[in-house]
Amino acid sequence: MARYHRYLAPDAARTFLAARVLLRSLLSRYGSLSPTAWRFLANPWGRPYLANEETLPGLRFNLSHKPGFVTCLLGCDRELGVDVEDRTVERHHLLAIAQRFFSPAEVRDLMELPQLQQPERFYELWTLKESYIKARGVGLGLGLSKFSFTVRGNTARVQFDPGFPDDAARWSFQLFRPDGEHIMATSLERVGSEAAVIEKGDGNDVVRRGIEMA
Numbered sequence: 001m002a003r004y005h006r007y008l009a010p011d012a013a014r015t016f017l018a019a020r021v022l023l024r025s026l027l028s029r030y031g032s033l034s035p036t037a038w039r040f041l042a043n044p045w046g047r048p049y050l051a052n053e054e055t056l057p058g059l060r061f062n063l064s065h066k067p068g069f070v071t072c073l074l075g076c077d078r079e080l081g082v083d084v085e086d087r088t089v090e091r092h093h094l095l096a097i098a099q100r101f102f103s104p105a106e107v108r109d110l111m112e113l114p115q116l117q118q119p120e121r122f123y124e125l126w127t128l129k130e131s132y133i134k135a136r137g138v139g140l141g142l143g144l145s146k147f148s149f150t151v152r153g154n155t156a157r158v159q160f161d162p163g164f165p166d167d168a169a170r171w172s173f174q175l176f177r178p179d180g181e182h183i184m185a186t187s188l189e190r191v192g193s194e195a196a197v198i199e200k201g202d203g204n205d206v207v208r209r210g211i212e213m214a
């Protein structure tokens with residue numbers, strides 16, 4: 001509540017509140033605590049995790065929000081990350097941003113596309129890269145240009161530069177377009193040979209009810 005009251009912009013405050021209500025309500029669906037009872041700690045890079053982990057052993061979650069849109073990914077015994085972006089935001093220097101943050105292979109992929117298709121691919125690559133960074137939990141210091149995504153429909157493959165400390169085979173990636181404005185990517189660690197199945201839900205009612213009850 002203290003953080004909520006520090007927001008000066010009402011939209012940002014509402015989005016922050018919705019993210020908390022969504023996360024706490026979802027945790028209470030799976031664990032035996034009430035929404036207000038969950039406590040969080042953060043790793044050195046700011047990634048929140050459950051302080052009451054014994055209530056839900058192995059549970060992982062990740063939040064992503066843009067003004068007016070909140071998403072929360074939960075899973076068990078695997079690393080995971082999610083990112084959402086508003087793909088209707090026009091970026092005039094799209095290729096310059098890509099050249100700064102993407103790998104050379106991703107920049108080539110983007111530049112080979114007809115100009116009209118470039119914004120969509122830009123957001124696909126952006127959300128995939130962010131969701132992976134978030135799944136690792138160690139922030140941007142990991143080096144955004146040291147791994148490359150290849151998009152195939154709503155899935156993607158990753159290739160790491162030689163010496164990059166990860167194994168591409170342990171991840172699965174998905175892209176979602178939940179409405180006309182947003183694009184979302186998830187990075188999920190595989191457990192065994194099976195890729196995880198993501199069960200989607202609309203959190204509007206959960207958030208509305210949670211705010212009414214608070």
Ligand SMILES: CC(C)(COP(=O)(O)OP(=O)(O)OC[C@H]1O[C@@H](n2cnc3c(N)ncnc32)[C@H](O)[C@@H]1OP(=O)(O)O)[C@@H](O)C(=O)NCCC(=O)NCCS
Nearest residue numbers: 045046047048063064065083101126129133134137138139
């Ligand atoms: C902070 C960062 C983890 C995500 O930033 P973002 O995309 O602006 O924000 P999102 O809404 O997707 O995610 C924010 C949430 O991620 C979680 N988070 C914070 N630090 C995290 C970390 N190190 N790892 C994973 N999750 C983290 C938090 O729950 C946070 O929400 P909260 O503050 O309300 O609790 C980080 O990746 C970042 O600073 N990105 C900057 C954007 C950029 O330059 N991107 C280049 C893309 S190619």
